[in-house]
Each structure stands twice: as structure tokens, then as C-alpha cells.
Amino acid sequence: MAQLNEVDFPPNLSCLKDIDTLLRCPICFECLNITMMTQCSHNFCSLCIRKFLSYKLLCPVCNMPSTEQDLRNNRLLDDLVQSFQAARQKLCHSNLESPPISPQT
Amino acid sequence: MAQLNEVDFPPNLSCLKDIDTLLRCPICFECLNITMMTQCSHNFCSLCIRKFLSYKLLCPVCNMPSTEQDLRNNRLLDDLVQSFQAARQKLCHSNLESPPISPQT
Numbered sequence: 555m556a557q558l559n560e561v562d563f564p565p566n567l568s569c570l571k572d573i574d575t576l577l578r579c580p581i582c583f584e585c586l587n588i589t590m591m592t593q594c595s596h597n598f599c600s601l602c603i604r605k606f607l608s609y610k611l612l613c614p615v616c617n618m619p620s621t622e623q624d625l626r627n628n629r630l631l632d633d634l635v636q637s638f639q640a641a642r643q644k645l646c647h648s649n650l651e652s653p654p655i656s657p658q659t
Numbered sequence: 660m661a662q663l664n665e666v667d668f669p670p671n672l673s674c675l676k677d678i679d680t681l682l683r684c685p686i687c688f689e690c691l692n693i694t695m696m697t698q699c700s701h702n703f704c705s706l707c708i709r710k711f712l713s714y715k716l717l718c719p720v721c722n723m724p725s726t727e728q729d730l731r732n733n734r735l736l737d738d739l740v741q742s743f744q745a746a747r748q749k750l751c752h753s754n755l756e757s758p759p760i761s762p763q764t
């Protein structure tokens with residue numbers, strides 16, 4: 555949860571915010587961790603959705619009936635989380651090294 | 660197919676290449692278009708995998724038995740393709756406007 559507000563993008567990288575948002579779990583708001591997809595195509599961390607389904611057999615996003623047996627690994631999401639975090643680090647780093655030329659100069 | 664080689668990232672944005680590769684369909688090599696996931700968690704354009712399965716009931720990536728009925732929408736991938744394309748355009752554009760400071764200057 556705390557993680558969500560910690561991530562600030564410099565103005566010239568703000569276009570990465572949408573991708574960051576999409577790659578977060580709707581339960582814990584952290585980056586998806588071992589992504590599982592429900593039958594209704596919603597994605598969660600494996601632990602988050604399993605814990606949720608142990609209380610209610612519903613998708614937390616759309617309320618469709620859901621069971622643990624219906625869950626399917628969404629490994630491409632895990633790969634995307636990793637590649638995105640690496641790219642973000644590199645871009646934010648190179649951003650600090652060469653700040654954008656301000657219009658006044 | 661042709662699309663694949665057309666996409667060149669400027670050196671300082673080369674870290675986006677991995678994300679670009681992950682968001683492509685293993686059949687047509689274009690960006691995923693209406694992403695469908697097999698039971699074995701591999702992703703393809705809807706048209707590409709349906710056409711393939713009409714010939715062979717196997718996943719083209721891992722050869723696991725697959726049917727059209729097993730396919731599941733992977734809509735988050737479609738959203739990621741859109742956000743990534745928007746971000747790439749903005750980053751490459753702002754890149755042209757302010758070229759990196761060369762070490763000689």
C-alpha cells in the first residue's frame with residue numbers, strides 16, 4: 555500500500571505512470587507478484603487472490619463467481635513487471651544525469 | 660513481420676526494447692491485438708491463435724494440447740500495449756527535441 559505513493563516519475567517520464575498503474579495488484583496496490591488471472595480476466599498477486607477467495611468466492615474487481623481452481627498463471631505479466639522496473643530505473647537514473655534543458659537557457 | 664525490424668529505439672531508450680519484445684505476438688511478431696491466453700499461459704493475437712488452432716490443437720509456443728474453448732481474454736495485455744505505445748511515442752518524441760549532451764561538448 556505504502557509503495558503506491560512512493561513512486562514519483564519526473565515530469566518528462568510521467569507517460570510511464572499509466573504502465574505502472576496497470577502493473578499493480580488491485581488488492582495490495584504493489585507491483586503484481588506471481589500474477590494469477592481469474593476466469594473474468596482480472597489479475598492479482600497469487601497470495602492476494604488466494605487469501606481473498608478463502609473468504610469470498612468472487613472476483614474482487616467485478617464480483618463474478620471465482621474459485622481457486624479457475625486461476626491461471628499470467629507469467630507474461632511477471633516478465634513485464636521485471637522489464638518495466640529495470641527500464642524505469644535506467645530512465646530515471648539517466649534523467650538525473652542529464653536534466654532537461656529548461657526553456658530559459 | 661515487417662513491423663518487427665521497423666522499431667528502433669534511440670540508444671538512451673534501448674531499455675524499452677525488452678518490454679516491446681514481450682508485448683509482441685509469437686505468431687505474427689506484431690504488437691498483441693486482442694490478446695488471448697492459452698491454458699499453458701502463452702499469449703497471442705485472437706486471430707493468430709484461432710487460425711493456428713484450426714490446423715493443430717497445440718500451443719504454438721510449447722506444444723501443449725490447446726483448444727479454442729480454453730482460450731481466455733488477457734485484456735490487461737491490450738491495455739499495456741496501448742499505454743506502452745503512447746509512452747514510447749512521447750519518449751522518442753521528447754528525445755528528438757532534446758538530444759543527449761555528447762561527451763565532447
Ligand SMILES: [Zn+2]
Pocket residue numbers: 579580581582583584586587598599602
Ligand atoms: Zn497483491
Ligand SMILES: [Zn+2]
Pocket residue numbers: 592594595596613614615616617618
Ligand atoms: Zn473479475
Ligand SMILES: [Zn+2]
Pocket residue numbers: 684685686687688689691692703704707
Ligand atoms: Zn499475432
Ligand SMILES: [Zn+2]
Pocket residue numbers: 697699700701718719720721722723
Ligand atoms: Zn503454451
